[in-house]
Amino acid sequence: MTVTLITGGNKGLGFETARQLISAGHQVWIGARDPDRGQRAADQLGARFVPLDVTDDASVAAAAHRVGELDVLVNNAGIAGERTDPAGTTAGHMRRVYETNVFGPVRVLHAFLPLLQKSGQPVVVNVSSGLGSIAAAAAPGSPVAAFAMVYSSSKAALDMLTVKYAAAFPDMRVNAVDPGFTATDLNQHRGTQTVAEGARVIVQYAMIGADGPSGGFFSSSGPVSW
Numbered sequence: 001m002t003v004t005l006i007t008g009g010n011k012g013l014g015f016e017t018a019r020q021l022i023s024a025g026h027q028v029w030i031g032a033r034d035p036d037r038g039q040r041a042a043d044q045l046g047a048r049f050v051p052l053d054v055t056d057d058a059s060v061a062a063a064a065h066r067v068g069e070l071d072v073l074v075n076n077a078g079i080a081g082e083r084t085d086p087a088g089t090t091a092g093h094m095r096r097v098y099e100t101n102v103f104g105p106v107r108v109l110h111a112f113l114p115l116l117q118k119s120g121q122p123v124v125v126n127v128s129s130g131l132g133s134i135a136a137a138a139a140p141g142s143p144v145a146a147f148a149m150v151y152s153s154s155k156a157a158l159d160m161l162t163v164k165y166a167a168a169f170p171d172m173r174v175n176a177v178d179p180g181f182t183a184t185d186l187n188q189h190r191g192t193q194t195v196a197e198g199a200r201v202i203v204q205y206a207m208i209g210a211d212g213p214s215g216g217f218f219s220s221s222g223p224v225s226w
């Protein structure tokens, strides 16, 4: 059976991704930083729960030890951070968001790499965002240009990590996905898609075969411009 870990799986897109992957036959671990929320979500889904705070080295190392074997890693945990404009953005704003959205996936991948390398078909899905697209941000009149600088930049950094990891591990499928604007706590449920719609592309790339692409950035409608 395919063993899958989803970070930040206790709610939102992570929870829905877990639900869909369990339906597809995966054995899913829900990683969550809050034990009550994590255990409750796992019980609801028929998943297993592992305490996992992506900002904490010891927590991530303990989670890798506990999980023991892994085929699919979904780096889903993410935060929006404060919506500062460029002039008001400090290194502190950046550091807080990068700790979760950028250093988190690095920390988790580094700790789980030995497990993934023992898998016959290892897969990593980095949950990015269309807001991380530099091409979209640079387009004339783009609403992304000045808005959400910290968050957008963290997802652009995650995209670069995706390309670097894919090149470093040719036997692994490593892709970034954009779920699209989805109603979750992250955006106070202003998103226009349901979590079922948003999770679809995460599930698609979590279930990708060994002959599938690696080092790409995809939404449900196909490749996304970096």
Ligand code: NAP
Pocket (backbone or CB within 6 Å): 007, 008, 009, 010, 011, 012, 013, 014, 031, 032, 033, 034, 037, 052, 053, 054, 055, 075, 076, 077, 078, 079, 100, 127, 128, 129, 130, 178, 179, 180, 181, 182, 183, 184, 185, 186, 187, 191
């Ligand atoms: P959400 O409902 O707020 O869920 C975020 C999840 O991440 C929660 O489970 C949260 O746990 C967890 N998390 C945050 N910090 C963590 C940490 N340090 N360690 C472990 N878990 C942590 O938001 P969402 O919309 O489902 O977001 C999931 C991913 O999709 C994020 O990477 C986000 O950037 C990306 N995304 C979302 C949208 C959208 O429109 N919603 C669009 C593009 C990309 P707690 O419950 O403990 O806070």
